Amino acid sequence: MTRLEKCFRVCYALIMAFLGYGLATGLMGRTFLFSTSQTVVLLLLLGVLFPLRNVIASFIDSHQKVFSKFPGILTWGILLFFYLPIILLVINSFNASRTSGTWDGFTFKWYVQLFKHREIWYALRSTLLVAVIATAASTVLGTLAAIALHKYKGYIQDVHYCLVYTPLIVPEILLGIGLLLFFVAIKVELGLTTVIIAHITFCLSYVTMAVLSRLQDFDNSIIEASEDLGASSWTTTWRVLIPVIFPGILSGGLLAFTLSLDDFVISFFVAGPGSTTLPIQIYSMIKRGSMPLINALSTLLLAITFIAILVYQIVMNKKNKV
Amino acid sequence: MNVTRKKTLREVLLTIPSFVWLTIFFLLPTIIIFAIAFKPASPDGQVAAGWTWRTLLSLKNPNYPQIIWRTIWLSLATTIISLAVSIPIAYYIARCAAWKRNLILFLTIIPFWTSFLIRIFAWKAVLHPDGFLKHAMVFLHLIDNDTLLLYRPEAVLIVMIYTELPFAILPIYAAAEKFDFALIEAALDLGASKIKAFFDVFIPGIKSGIVSACLMVLIPSFGSYVVPDVVGGLGSEMIGNVIVARTFTDRNLPAASALASVLILALLIPMLYFLKGKKQGQNEPKPAKEVV
Numbered sequence: 278m279t280r281l282e283k284c285f286r287v288c289y290a291l292i293m294a295f296l297g298y299g300l301a302t303g304l305m306g307r308t309f310l311f312s313t314s315q316t317v318v319l320l321l322l323l324g325v326l327f328p329l330r331n332v333i334a335s336f337i338d339s340h341q342k343v344f345s346k347f348p349g350i351l352t353w354g355i356l357l358f359f360y361l362p363i364i365l366l367v368i369n370s371f372n373a374s375r376t377s378g379t380w381d382g383f384t385f386k387w388y389v390q391l392f393k394h395r396e397i398w399y400a401l402r403s404t405l406l407v408a409v410i411a412t413a414a415s416t417v418l419g420t421l422a423a424i425a426l427h428k429y430k431g432y433i434q435d436v437h438y439c440l441v442y443t444p445l446i447v448p449e450i451l452l453g454i455g456l457l458l459f460f461v462a463i464k465v466e467l468g469l470t471t472v473i474i475a476h477i478t479f480c481l482s483y484v485t486m487a488v489l490s491r492l493q494d495f496d497n498s499i500i501e502a503s504e505d506l507g508a509s510s511w512t513t514t515w516r517v518l519i520p521v522i523f524p525g526i527l528s529g530g531l532l533a534f535t536l537s538l539d540d541f542v543i544s545f546f547v548a549g550p551g552s553t554t555l556p557i558q559i560y561s562m563i564k565r566g567s568m569p570l571i572n573a574l575s576t577l578l579l580a581i582t583f584i585a586i587l588v589y590q591i592v593m594n595k596k597n598k599v
Numbered sequence: 600m601n602v603t604r605k606k607t608l609r610e611v612l613l614t615i616p617s618f619v620w621l622t623i624f625f626l627l628p629t630i631i632i633f634a635i636a637f638k639p640a641s642p643d644g645q646v647a648a649g650w651t652w653r654t655l656l657s658l659k660n661p662n663y664p665q666i667i668w669r670t671i672w673l674s675l676a677t678t679i680i681s682l683a684v685s686i687p688i689a690y691y692i693a694r695c696a697a698w699k700r701n702l703i704l705f706l707t708i709i710p711f712w713t714s715f716l717i718r719i720f721a722w723k724a725v726l727h728p729d730g731f732l733k734h735a736m737v738f739l740h741l742i743d744n745d746t747l748l749l750y751r752p753e754a755v756l757i758v759m760i761y762t763e764l765p766f767a768i769l770p771i772y773a774a775a776e777k778f779d780f781a782l783i784e785a786a787l788d789l790g791a792s793k794i795k796a797f798f799d800v801f802i803p804g805i806k807s808g809i810v811s812a813c814l815m816v817l818i819p820s821f822g823s824y825v826v827p828d829v830v831g832g833l834g835s836e837m838i839g840n841v842i843v844a845r846t847f848t849d850r851n852l853p854a855a856s857a858l859a860s861v862l863i864l865a866l867l868i869p870m871l872y873f874l875k876g877k878k879q880g881q882n883e884p885k886p887a888k889e890v891v
């Protein structure tokens with residue numbers, strides 16, 4: 278037995294003892310790190326399944342025909358898990374009953390009510406305004422950043438890269454509170470402008486990544502060819518570089534647009550009075566609990582998204598064939 | 600001389616816009632989070648002048664250890680379950696026929712483009728006390744009529760898995776797609792059992808994908824706020840909810856920034872891992888958002 282194995286066994290025994298103690302205190306009604314049911318699950322996983330792993334493995338091996346279907350069943354099961362809540366939501370938007378448990382017949386009344394809901398239309402207007410401005414600005418900034426990152430190497434570009442990349446991995450809530458504190462510190466009134474600034478900031482990184490991945494795929498020699506043939510760098514940029522990376526710019530812009538339309542957490546922090554975007558409006562409706570109205574609104578938005586994705590796929594497929 | 604100067608000028612012109620923008624609106628705000636944690640709060644909801652250690656004492660709130668512990672176990676459980684589910688799925692997608700693969704990938708990517716809030720809200724209807732799942736479970740005598748499915752940590756866990764799963768599937772699939780399945784056949788020819796081949800050949804082969812999926816799920820889970828807020832109740836708050844409560848309900852910005860600083864420090868190591876992996880070249884962990 279190696280030292281590592283010994284260490285492992287001691288740790289295992291300690292964890293089991295700890296969980297056993299937890300189960301005992303839980304049953305006596307005192308609080309423990311986990312609730313009683315969680316402790317039982319952990320004890321079963323670690324205490325029964327783990328020691329028996331070899332037995333389980335050989336059992337699975339001797340029944341390969343049955344178990345080789347497992348990944349397939351799991352995949353389709355998970356897809357059902359993905360879509361079942363959404364399908365139920367769509368069905369319920371046509372349900373005359375206020376609650377989702379009973380079916381009181383087919384109706385369009387929630388959609389009619391939705392069209393009379395003034396606040397939603399105002400929210401939609403500001404969402405679109407924010408998304409269009411943020412997409413335009415972040416596409417320009419992101420494309421410049423990607424070209425710089427691709428063309429030049431060195432210390433400055435390493436720092437630049439970290440700056441572009443980190444917003445992608447930081448939890449949204451930290452981006453939101455950081456910007457809120459920043460705007461409070463420099464005493465800027467919260468409103469549509471602050472929402473737009475926040476959206477440009479996180480969209481920029483996505484656009485840069487989309488364009489950069491396109492730049493990394495393409496053949497640098499055509500740039501050199503263009504320069505060798507006497508084109509000025511201005512001509513090379515506009516007649517060679519931009520057309521080549523245009524699909525990257527397009528998909529980056531599209532990503533920025535949808536992310537901006539969808540963003541809730543960051544907008545929630547930096548929105549002020551009069552800058553309610555659609556996600557913020559939906560959130561407050563979820564909180565206030567007019568469920569059928571949100572069902573109808575969600576169904577409309579889902580339909581728009583599906584159509585947009587289908588159109589995008591068809592256009593992209595056609596381009597690929599040509 | 601003139602040529603190099605022109606070249607430097609061009610680099611500067613290309614770099615400055617995004618560099619300056621991100622320095623002002625990303626780097627500076629992040630530094631400000633730490634700075635404001637050392638500022639006193641003023642009663643009107645603004646930040647008062649001067650410096651103080653007192654704000655940090657607000658972290659000794661007796662409710663916090665419980666909430667931090669809950670954040671840790673919910674995030675870890677989300678990550679472990681998502682990985683356990685995603686690895687067989689990635690294996691299946693990588694091996695099945697092209698049309699099926701495109702269909703499954705398409706169906707996995709759609710959630711990226713649909714509204715995050717709507718997908719969480721859909722679960723609220725599913726778990727609603729008057730909803731379909733409750734009726735079904737009562738009918739099967741799995742639960743009695745008084746049990747609430749909503750507003751408990753288990754509900755938060757299920758919905759967090761629901762929202763994070765695509766972020767785990769895509770990077771693992773991206774790694775599995777590059778995996779050479781002839782290696783598995785070689786292992787089988789050499790006498791390994793199928794399950795041994797899966798664990799000892801396939802899983803090490805897609806390690807980079809697993810690592811990035813792990814971080815891709817873990818980091819946002821730690822900062823999640825909307826899921827516990829919508830489907831969780833008082834007993835299922837996470838750090839994100841407390842940050843929002845300090846910011847909007849109490850309007851105590853220094854206390855909120857102290858908590859946010861704790862969150863940044865807790866996530867620093869996994870985030871640095873991403874940045875480090877990025878520089879090392881081909882087999883780096885990639886965020887799923889990039890794979891799309």
